Every structure is written in C-alpha cells, then in structure tokens.
Amino acid sequence: MTSKRPSTKPRERSILMPMAIDSDAPLDLLWKEYSLAFKEFDDLTLGRWLAQTLGQIEGKVWRLSHPLVGAYRLAAQQGHDRQIWHKRLVSPPAAYPESPCCRSPQLPLLTRDVRESGLICQHCNETLVPFDEIPADARPDLELWAAQYEPVHAVAHWEEDRRKSAGDYDRAYETAAQEAERLLSRGGSQLAPKLLAHYPAVIWEDHDECLEVRPEDVTV
Numbered sequence: 001m002t003s004k005r006p007s008t009k010p011r012e013r014s015i016l017m018p019m020a021i022d023s024d025a026p027l028d029l030l031w032k033e034y035s036l037a038f039k040e041f042d043d044l045t046l047g048r049w050l051a052q053t054l055g056q057i058e059g060k061v062w063r064l065s066h067p068l069v070g071a072y073r074l075a076a077q078q079g080h081d082r083q084i085w086h087k088r089l090v091s092p093p094a095a096y097p098e099s100p101c102c103r104s105p106q107l108p109l110l111t112r113d114v115r116e117s118g119l120i121c122q123h124c125n126e127t128l129v130p131f132d133e134i135p136a137d138a139r140p141d142l143e144l145w146a147a148q149y150e151p152v153h154a155v156a157h158w159e160e161d162r163r164k165s166a167g168d169y170d171r172a173y174e175t176a177a178q179e180a181e182r183l184l185s186r187g188g189s190q191l192a193p194k195l196l197a198h199y200p201a202v203i204w205e206d207h208d209e210c211l212e213v214r215p216e217d218v219t220v
Contacts, residue, residue, distance in 0.1 A: 156210035
C-alpha cells in the first residue's frame with residue numbers, strides 16, 4: 001500500500017461525488033462535463049435508460065466508484081430534477097419498490113455514516129431507510145461496523161493538540177488509513193451482500209477521502 005499524506009484540515013463529506021456538480025472543484029467540473037450527455041436525452045429516452053440500467057445492476061452489490069454506478073447516478077440526478085419517475089413514462093424493473101423519500105426506485109447506498117444517516121437514496125441523496133428501519137437481521141452487524149469505523153475516521157480530524165500528543169501523527173494517520181481499508185472491504189464483501197435479501201441492489205462506499213483511502217486501495 002502506498003504511503004498516505006496527512007491532511008492539514010478536515011475535508012467535506014463527498015460520498016455523493018458524481019452528484020455534487022455545483023462546485024468549481026476540478027473533479028466536480030469533470031463530473032459536470034460527464035452529465036451533459038444525459039441532459040441531451042429527452043424525458044422518455046432518459047427514463048428508458050434509467051430503467052434498463054436498473055435491470056442490469058439488479059441482484060448485485062456495487063462499488064460507489066464503479067463506472068456504471070457513476071453514470072447511473074448522473075442520469076438519476078437528471079431524472080430527479082425532471083421528475084421522470086413521477087411522470088410514469090416508463091416502469092422500473094418489478095424488483096424495485098418505490099422509495100418513500102422521492103418515489104423513485106429503491107437503490108440504497110451503504111456508508112460509514114449508516115448509524116446517523118441510514119441508507120442513502122441514489123436519486124434524491126436523502127435518507128432512503130433510517131437506521132432503525134433497516135431489517136433487524138442486518139442492523140446489529142452494521143451498528144458494530146459503524147462504531148468501529150468512527151474512531152478510525154476521526155484520526156483524520158484530530159485537532160493540533162491531539163496530533164502532538166500522539167507523538168508520531170503520520171504513523172497514526174497511516175495506521176488509521178490501513179484500518180479504514182480493512183473496514184471498507186468488510187462493508188463491501190460481508191455487510192452489503194446481506195442487504196440484498198431486502199433490497200434489489202446495493203451500492204457501498206469504497207473510499208475515505210479524509211484518510212486518503214482510494215477505491216483501488218480497497219480489495220474485496
């Protein structure tokens with residue numbers, strides 16, 4: 001694994017990177033460029049593309065960084081803005097029930113913040129399933145996993161006094177990054193698959209921007 005460079009200040013949460021196209025950050029501008037393809041689709045074409053892609057990803061767990069997921073999320077933002085699913089121009093695959101948050105097909109995202117945010121909707125970016133409504137057979141393992149991850153992630157946000165008291169902060173940061181890789185891998189290989197018993201497809205977060213853990217660092 002490559003060495004991590006400690007961040008000098010906390011970063012903003014970026015689990016919704018393909019959707020965050022209103023900023024001037026270079027990566028956001030790139031995603032904005034990618035989204036132009038879907039803006040050219042008429043409503044019916046966009047609806048058909050979304051429905052077809054939902055059929056393709058059904059029954060599997062997917063990395064957040066997967067190119068197909070990134071493309072779907074860009075198209076889903078366009079669909080949400082245009083209320084494609086409200087117009088009933090097309091029907092989603094039968095396996096996808098309607099989301100209570102925005103009436104789009106249910107497509108949940110599992111993140112390290114699951115205890116606070118629940119499972120996140122990939123259409124409106126709001127909470128799709130609050131934590132206490134996640135099926136009981138999956139909830140204890142998710143709660144333990146999130147509790148283990150919290151202090152690991154917190155290392156990236158230690159104040160200066162805490163960093164100095166640690167002695168070798170670079171080493172503490174590197175150790176935390178390695179542990180984050182392990183926990184993210186467990187989330188994708190063990191926890192997300194269990195959710196497939198309750199949801200038609202599941203996306204899982206495979207990076208930690210604050211600890212500089214990249215998708216390619218997380219093996220499953």
